[in-house]
Amino acid sequence: MKQSIAVLMTFAAVVAAAPAIAADGMAGMNMPMQSSGASKPSDAALTDAVIKKVDLATGMVTLKHGALDNVGMPSMTMAFKAKDAAMAKGVHVGDKVRVRVENVDGVMTIVKLEK
Template sequence: MNRYTQTVAQLLAAAALSLSLPAMAQMTMDHSKMGMAQATTGTAPAPGLTDGEVRKIDKENGKITIKHGEIKHMDMPPMTMVFNAKDKAMLDKVQVGEKIQFIVIQDAGKMVVTDIQPGK
């Protein structure tokens, strides 16, 4: 490679890198969604109580379907979804249609309810 070709190749490599940096920065910002804040900031917000309504209980499999409000510490909008219960005995204390407050965490890639309290 002659000196001119080498300089052009270096300039093209630098230009390609500068164009990719904004995309890389955007990817980092996207990780702050859905409970991944700890991956970029080093600390995750503490889980708090979330309002919800029990839609279905599957005691045998330790699952509960909850129509819930915003889960702030996970930056999750309101929706209805199935959660795993940390302790199946929690499911004996609630009924379908009941308003509750609950705490959910992400554990080994699963959404796990760790506490259920009567709703307010």
């Protein structure tokens, strides 16, 4: 009987301590994360594209582009918001460019464009 009570008390102590152990988190654990090597848009790979249309009034640029792996988009023709007006003003229909597109606040946006 005494052994049963001792086992029961040990079990109760473990159950009572479980939330405190779980709440400890991972403080003090040194687990460095691996870098993907592309921390900024300027460091990321650019995709080949051709300018199909430029709408200066809306700041939209239509591109026929290769796969945009960073946003999971296959090759297609699609309109994108230019990050700034100067970017849209600097290109013309037919220009071959290299671009970086990112999802900025839910809008697919050209964040880098090179001729």
